[in-house]
Amino acid sequence: MSPTITTSSEANGNVSAATARAAASAAASAEAAGPQPVTMAKALNTALADAMSADSSVLVFGEDVGMLGGVFRITDGLTAMFGEQRCFDTPLAESGIVGMAVGMAINGMRPVIEMQFDAFAYPAFEQIVSHVAKMHNRTKGAVKLPLVIRIPYGGGIGGVEHHCDSSESYYAHTAGLKVYTPATVADGYRMLREAIDSDDPVVFMEPKKMYWTKDSVDLSELRRLHEDSRAEGTTAGLGTEGRAAVARPGTDATLIAYGPSVPTALAAAEAAALEGRSLEVIDVRTIVPFDDATVCESVRKTGRAVVIAEAHGFASVSSEIVARVQERCFHYLAAPIRRVTGFDVPYPAPKLEKYYLPGVDRILDAVDDLQWEN
Amino acid sequence: MTISADHTAPDTTSSAAPGNALTEAVKKFGITVEDYMLPARHQIQMVDPDGRLIPEGEQGTQPGHEYPVPGDKELLAAYEQLVVGRRVNDQNSALVRQGRMAVYPSSHGQEACQVAAALCLSEGDWMFPTYRDAVAVMTRGVDPVQVMTIFRGDWHGGYDPLKYKVGIQCTPLTTQLLHAVGVAHAAKLRGEDTVVLAMCGDGATSEGDFHEALNFAAVFHLPVIFFVQNNKYAISVPLAHQSVAPSLAHKAVGYGMAGERVDGNDVVALLAVLDRAVKLAREGSGPLLVEANTYRMQAHTNADDDTRYRESAEVAEWRAKDPVNRMRTYLTGRGLLDDDGEARIRDHAEAVAAQLREGLGEDVPVDPQELFRHVFAARTPQLKEQSAMLADELARDAAATDSKEAGK
Structure with missing residues (x-):
């Protein structure tokens, strides 16, 4: 004892x-x-x-x-x-x-x-x-x-x-x-x-x-x-509970990510910067409780958002984030919020996972779709 | 065939040299570990359905499975609780019929199990009951109205588990057995001598958590008594569809623990077996399984119709084995109970029934804001928002009602 x-x-x-x-x-x-x-x-x-x-x-x-x-x-x-x-x-x-x-x-x-x-x-x-x-x-x-x-x-x-x-x-x-x-x-x-x-x-x-x-x-x-x-x-x-972090500041659009998708989002922001686009990356940190304030402050500032998650998109945390941002930031949005998530298929075998996982290119494609004026 | 218990994990929390904790615990009985773990050949029964004490050699005991008859004081206390428990069961069923309770899974016929489960424990011990064990919870000392709150419909539970050392009346079958294991494990790590009694029914022994709980308790050598009330039916499904084991008590052997069968309508035998199990567990025997052979006299709940799945002759057969009448006859025959004693006990039972009628008849106002108050230790921003939304909705409703009244 x-x-x-x-x-x-x-x-x-x-x-x-x-x-x-x-x-x-x-x-x-x-x-x-x-x-x-x-x-x-x-x-x-x-x-x-x-x-x-x-x-x-x-x-x-x-x-x-x-x-x-x-x-x-x-x-x-x-x-x-x-x-x-x-x-x-x-x-x-x-x-x-x-x-x-x-x-x-x-x-x-x-x-x-x-x-x-x-x-x-x-x-x-x-x-x-x-x-x-x-x-x-x-x-x-x-x-x-x-x-x-x-x-x-x-x-x-x-x-x-x-x-x-x-x-x-x-x-x-x-x-x-x-x-x-x-x-x-x-x-x-x-x-x-x-x-x-x-x-x-x-x-x-x-x-x-x-x-x-x-x-x-x-x-x-x-x-x-x-x-x-x-x-x-x-x-x-x-502490960090209920406090999302601005992982990378930016001005043109907001990438909202958590866990394993944060480094992918940061890599995408880095690549976008080379093309002259400034992306802010938000790291959600605690999904529950969710930090609406930090996420919405960013989206109101940039007017555009992409949510990134590895999980299937249907009925997921990513869909919840889109719904919350849309409810709170509708009048600030220049384009519909996009999502880059895993497909709605069972997690694939190792040789197929690169096609399933959200990657930098897919994120940049989604960013390109955010109805830019020029 | 010999059953070796050599696989039993060493008692890692003991400072003694690693060895087989169960083998050590069994030494004092002078029997093999196999004979210790296997239930006695017959169920333990001390008072027959006619209220007669069974001669010592015919009570089902055998070497290493010996049970002294409990003392008169304990038996009288148990009888009083049997009468109260029966009255509570029937009062609650009546309250359901009157619409004053949402539902009540009655333990009518199983009162001996209910009473013994509570009386065998000390104050510092814990009990983990199911939804059908309201009488056991009450016998443990929880206020009857608080016990029945779960069935009244204003909250999912009415008592503080920590205050009474009684777990929640658990609905998902056998999930509570693991909580019992955890409570015992924590106590053991702190060097406390707490015993935990974990309750479930015959149908529940088919659940996965039954297996996991028994195995965890045995591997960690914890003082948990698994008390299975075999009342023969899981709603409508009879025991034969749950298990073809020789008995449910035999299941203990597979985990390296001792099992015993007892007449579940004989409170004398129940107390004898459970008292000893508690003593053994406290002394370090590890977990034990006690199967009580009883019968659910009424339907599963008021929403169930038991005539669809069982014969009235079967029910009548068990009515003759009633635990309350049997004990009354026994105690009266021994001169321990007279008319005055019986009247006093009846008065006590009536007082509890009146307390229930009053407590459950009362229309307790519910507070809608309670919805948000206890989800987390502190409210999240989202819950604050939703709570404000509901408050606003109710305020507007109230204002609308007021202006309607004013306009009349």
Whole structure:
């Protein structure tokens, strides 16, 4: 038995800023100072380790997350660092993983669970939709479920079937779930820590093709900022939740993207700039709650918009974004809003995925169609 | 055939040398792990349908599956709750007929299971009930009107699960068993001696989460008691269509846990078996499965017509095994219950029924803004917008009604 495991409420009450900083600095001691090239995988792994250091009620479990460190190595080293009680493998059963996490969250823990791949989360769908999303509401807030469901999602890695789904619309459509999806390495760290601190359940969608993307990031600075805001209890107001980011400023049209589509949108904006067109790129960051203000401010400024997503377009997050922008910005629009999404076909085999995925050319074609006067 | 439990995962949370936790737990009984896991050859029954104590050698017990008869005080308390539970079941059915409750899945006939499930637990333990277990939830101490709120129609639940350590009355079958596993797991990690009782029915044993919950509980060696009320029907579908296992209790063996069958209309046997299961689980035996052999005397709910799928002769046969009458006869025969005692208990049951009539007859005003209040810990901008939209809609409705009234 570990005497160090406490309930989340106790932990939140007891962990002083100094303790949290001490834990964080211990984890940081191995890191070089200043900005370094860091992968998304490393940022997520560091966020998990830091959250576990800061709060003993944070537990990590799922399939192959222990000894192996996860098939994408996101949980690498956590069992060695925190012991088998806090990072462990479960039997191979996704509904069981989510259902057990619900019970643990009811009883004072903050579980962070891993679904190995997007399509492997479907056996857990009933637990997620019928309980994770509804427990807070049906108990009038008496029972909070501070749990995070991490899901590697999306394609672009040449994966075989059932390994490349973009499943975010299922969760975004379900009232009571928050849906985060980072598109930068720094957001990988920030948003995962916010998700773990949140008293609401968060479906944390990780763009798997970006796990090996490197950005120059100062992890110890991100940690310090998070621990400071955490100690002051102000994470909610200062964080990324409900706050889209302007990933690239521009003036002529707005590209709205999230997760794996953000780098594609940025590449398209770069290419458009060579042709003399200035595209603004908005990174949605949290699909739920959605930042209408930032998105609409951009579209009102540019008067043109293209929404980009890997998921099938029909009845999707991308269709929701178009509807919201149209409702709020109609009189500012110079052209109908266009979408560049995956086709409405099952995710294709590896040799066909380049035809399916939204790419720079398809985005630029859509931009060209935005009824430019000349 | 020998059943080896060598695959049982080491108890990773124990500081003892890794080994087979179940083998260790079984040592004290002087029987093999196989004999421990397999249910006794016959169901455990202590008081027969005519209210007579069955002689000790014929109660279905066998070495390692021995159950002392519970004490008189516990039995009297159980009888009182049986009478209250029966009255509540019938009162609620009446309230449904009067249109004062939307629906009520009655546990009429299963009151012994309901009462024993609650009475075997200590205050710090947890219970995870289904929609049919309102009497168990009430017996656990939750205010009867709060319990029935779910069926009244103004919210999906009326009590605070954390306050009473009672999970929500769960509708999606067996999903709650996994929540029970999680609560037990969290408690075990913190070194608490909480026991969790997880309830489901016979039909539910076909669900995938039944399998996952039993397996998780066994692999993590958690103090969970899976209490299966085999009432013979899943709405209209009889047990034979759910399972051809020798018994539902036998399913335990496949997970490396102990199973036992008990007469589900004999509260004496139920308490004996469940009390021991709770004790074993608390001492570290890992999970157990108890199957109660009972019968759903009434239709699934008021919306169901049970004459379409079962014979009245079958129902009559089970009426003769009624758990309440049986216990009354037994206690009266033993001189533990007299007319005064019976009258006092009846008064108690009537008082609870009156409380329900009053509480559920009351037309509680609903607040439309409650729709938005509890979706998240804090309202999102979208929910604020929708809440304002509804407020505006209602204000305009009210204004229109006012001007109409004024114009009259």
